Amino acid sequence: MSRPDKSIDPRILASAQEEFLTHGYEKASLKVICANANVTTGALYKRYKGKEELFSAVVPPTLNDLEEVAKQRRSLSAKDVSDEDLIKAWDMDEEYMLWWFRYLYDHQKGMLLLLTCSHGTRHATFVHDWPKMITKYSYEYYAEAYRRGLTAVKMEKTELHILLSSFWTTIFDPFVHKYNWKQIEEHSTIVCKLFDWYTVFGFKR
Structure with missing residues (x-):
């Protein structure tokens, strides 16, 4: 069984932080967060159920x-x-x-x-x-x-x-x-x- 790639986690959190700071929680885009982190939306959802859970991981x-x-x-x-x-x-x-x-x-x-x-x-x-x-x-x-x-x-x-x-x-x-x-x-x-x-x-x- 392949191990999950942990190396992308910091990229997701860093991208999320900048997106939330720029647009606030409500206007922040998960698609933009994924694009800037160079990950798929599927990879993000394997780690976080949604935008609020991601925000709660950043703070x-x-x-x-x-x-x-x-x-x-x-x-x-x-x-x-x-x-x-x-x-x-x-x-x-x-x-x-x-x-x-x-x-x-x-x-x-x-x-x-x-x-x-x-x-x-x-x-x-x-x-x-x-x-x-x-x-x-x-x-x-x-x-x-x-x-x-x-x-x-x-x-x-x-x-x-x-x-x-x-x-x-x-x-x-x-x-x-x-x-x-x-x-x-x-x-x-x-x-x-x-x-x-x-x-x-x-x-x-």
Whole structure:
């Protein structure tokens, strides 16, 4: 029995990525993807049931990397974190903020797929799902800080979700608008000034 030719898989994914980036999911053509990858439509359908499954095969590297970073950030339970670190978690450190922008800048094609090309797929709600996930873990840190008396500000999870949704919009939108790196550096400084979480929660600096 002959073994399937795995060498064409990267060509299909690379061609699909460019087609989705150029035309978006709904207008992307499987025929064009196959032609640019120099494969038959039969070869593509042996690997993917259809266009959405192919799109879902293109975005995992970016999604997996983002989720891994988030996982590292929540490696410690809020109850196991010191008072100092509970407060520091909300510090808008310019160096760390710039690290996030650099990280996303290095994944900008994947980010554009999720942010601007995913309409019609199960990934279309990414811009809502990501802040929702971040809110879940961020609220645990806030609630623990409140329990310890580090902040007297009473905030519902819905309110924090709204604020974090706005926060992540300011992070994602520069990629939608195709900022260059110099513009992103300048934007990062503005974001740090705009979202002063220490003031929001009344933390002592």
